[in-house]
Amino acid sequence: MAATPLTSSGLDLSWLDLYDEPASATPGKKGLTLKEINLGRYGDAARGKGDMTTRMRGAISRPGAQRFGPNYQSKADVWSENCIMLYEEATQRQWSSARDIPWDTLEELPDELERAMCQLCTMLTEVEFIAGDVPGQWMPFVSAQDFEAGLFLMSQIMDEARHTDVFRKRALANGGGLLAQGAGLGLRTLIEARDFTEMSVLMHVQAEGFVQSMFRMGELIGQTDADKRIFRMSAQDESRHLAFGVMHLKYVLDTEPERREELHHYLDKAEGDAAGGGSGDVTFPPVFESLCILLGGGPDKFDEGLQKFLLLRKRQINEYLHRLEVAGLGDRRQRVGPLFAQFVDPV
Template sequence: MTTPQNESLQAIKEYADDYDLDLSWLDTRGEWGIKAAPDPKRGMTLSSIEIGSYGEAPDTTDNMTGRPRGAAQRPDAYRIGGYGVRTKSEIWLDNAAALYEESLQRQWSSATDIPWHTIKPLPDDIERAQCQLDTFLTEVEFVAADIPARWVATTSPDYFEPRMFLLSQIMDESRHLDVFRKRALANGGGLMQRPDITTSGVVGSIDLSREFTEMSSRLHISGEGAVLTLFRMGELMSYNEAEKRIYRLAAQDESRHVAFGVMHMRYLSETEPDRREEIHCYLDEGERGLLAGNQNPAAIDTPSSEAMAILLGGGINQYDEGARKLMAIRRRQVREYVQRIRSAGFGERFDNGRADPRLLQIMWS
């Protein structure tokens, strides 16, 4: 059939003959005639170009060559990607593209968006507690970038939306790492002893994850969920506008990371109900850690917890008051965790006795 498009293609080929060009690539292409339009409010987003076949992420993929989704195959392409994630449900969620765009639009600079000049000399116990907490958070944020980064190069390019979200998360966590490090070095203190978090407890189990959802339930839901609550309450531990701003901006980023985990868990639950029991097991494990953090004195009595109690109380002399406030934050961590799990589609565990009843008692205590 002759169409205006074919006619112009023929004209180009004749031109190629005249000039002895190959131009065979003109025949090999993905879906043509695509005309994406920017969203009136948000501009040309990833969602704007999820149209036609380009918007269709396959349920499974054998794309091992780095071929962009929707591009024509090249039979002689090397299998450059040893992609382990080739099943959509393993990593997918409905709004990864939107979360990625939000991340791009809400990037901030720890160098210039924090009013560093508002930090003034503090009593020694407060400054030391702040530096201990900063040391802890610097390491926590390193882990939060280091571990999801392992899934970037192992995810097929056919699932580029969640993969690009992970890249944005890695950028966010790098900024969190640097902002807490900067705070530790900004007021006459420095870093203190590294906490024992990467070889034990929740963080240790995140590091041992071999599968994406296993990692995501531990990192995005349990780990970052707890950090998000902490950042939201950060104003209570702040002694100047700089610290308040750090917590506020970091919380904004963390809420995106947690939303990614919740939405992925929901998607997996809906598309792979056979994996629900496995997910419940990850949650059993995470809740044991949450419970220990609320009930076991050994888990509460850590350098970072003591530092937070000093900051919350207003000094070592008001430690008991600070510890009381810290327990209130821990209760809020539990409440927000339960809300997230309900939102992810696993709320029945709180109604059918699967979750430890002590967790729910903490919520309402």
């Protein structure tokens, strides 16, 4: 329609007649958010069939629009019912590692403690680097019909960039440096995923869940006010990523229950067949040892630190199982991998 000149002046103007459903979204308490514009034929509830073009949901199809390669055609493949809220929350809660961390409050630490903190930060800056690549890898497969999920993933990419940078900053700000590269951190499993939901359950729910449980023990791990604030601010971001993953999993299980065993299969692989540390494994010796030193308060209190490390691990596993239960995968408790099983609290 649009390419055919209709008027004597060579103008088309037929696009002026496309507006059959006037939209007048009004700002709510938090301004004009995606929630306010999620209405009528523009809303996610009115999502039609995808078309593999770049057409955002609700825009009129262009005759002759080219396809851009395969992307997910089913909403369930990428959707999470909270992605609209989470994206806006992400925009409201962006923070700056440069200015929002009280770097000037860093105090000189005993050498072993500083080294332990730097080792942990070396691992974390590595982990967070991958955590940005992984959603990036999937963005081209998220249909513009489900653009809010895409917007959320793009906000996650920004969050992970900030985490990558803040842990690097911490390692280099207090008389230390970066130490040993992580290895066997289970990061390859994240990038190896061949399905969005597989990726999401491994990264958002498992790996980021473990990291979140660790960050929430930041008061015990951090040695300075700056450290503790880094963990608090990062935990806030991780909560969003985790919430996306849990609700995505729930959406899949609610709408495509036939995928339950398949999803268990991914978790069987991540928990059981391999080392059992899961994605974002903290049992890698430099990470395990540095955590024990930080939690104990020094290498001479390693045993005390080990007990707290085991508590951390217990917390990680039980929170992980609770999240899976919320998502509708409560039966995971009965088939969790052996290294996880030892930590599971009785019901």
